[in-house]
Amino acid sequence: MSEPIDFYYDFSSPYGYFMAEKIDALAAAHGRSVRWRPFLLGAVYKVTGDVPLPSKPLKGDYARRDFERSARFLGLTCRIPDPFPIGTQTAARAFYWLEAQDADRARRFALETFRAYFGDNRDISQPEVVLDIAAALGADRNALQAALGEDTLKVRLRAECDAAIARGVFGSPFVIIDGEPFWGVDRLPQIERWLETGGF
């Protein structure tokens, strides 16, 4: 059995959302599973000196157009939410809490959280919204709410961000297959060929 594919993303990343809609099916078609790994772009940017895409001169305006065009190209819908971008530490911490109990529920939570933000314009930086999404999937809302207030989860997410940076993750989405890194949803064709051929 091959190692799982690692899928790194920030919940505020449109391209991360598009990859989230695609990666499981693509991996499954090649007999592979996916390990979902939310992280915080803000933590990475502290290391790289980068800034959020929407605030970059020229590139920011292009990106807003490209988000929506890339969604159409991939057969998805995406409205740039307001506010955008947002802090995603609550959603990411909730993911790791859910994953410790049930990895499949955590993955469904991640996808629902992305869809809530980029499809329904719900502000997933708000703990209430995160709790609602988790509870709708059968998670214990009160237990999750309590956990989100404790240090354990904060330390866990920080460790995940550090581990991502140590592996060279600098953007979202970032996919690692058997050590080979792929940045961006526009690398999907290369990922597909890599899975088909075992490397090229």
Added chain:
Amino acid sequence: MSEPIDFYYDFSSPYGYFMAEKIDALAAAHGRSVRWRPFLLGAVYKVTGDVPLPSKPLKGDYARRDFERSARFLGLTCRIPDPFPIGTQTAARAFYWLEAQDADRARRFALETFRAYFGDNRDISQPEVVLDIAAALGADRNALQAALGEDTLKVRLRAECDAAIARGVFGSPFVIIDGEPFWGVDRLPQIERWLETGGF
């Protein structure tokens, strides 16, 4: 007859090189011509505050790997030259001098210059190399050498860079089709669909 497609690139950009190998044939397959427009990434970075990709933390290491993998994916070969990146003002100025005489020769010069750098590791920042490439295509070497020393061409290239920035060009390659901007060789599938469908 449709307007030509505008293709902006810096001669030191590997992804620009890959696009140079692809864009004419793709455009021609849809009855379109291409207007090649070399510019200087350095001039753009003064506006955007960006820095050359290879010197970015984490992203630079990834990029070197991605250059060569993307080349293989596209059926091209690319060895990262040494030195890399380099200044490309001489090559860009020569292009505009050649274009004023013969647009087709200028395009062949551009492609040969890219291939000299990314295929044969020739240092195209050196005027002698640029003159050799132009002369091999039948251009008047002495006249080009003289023109490269005059202000007219310097002013021309500066104006081209300003015009590119005014159109929102912030990276290489950058393709504009009927007002729609596409950044990166990884947008080739979107460009192809755009040409097929007239927009999506």
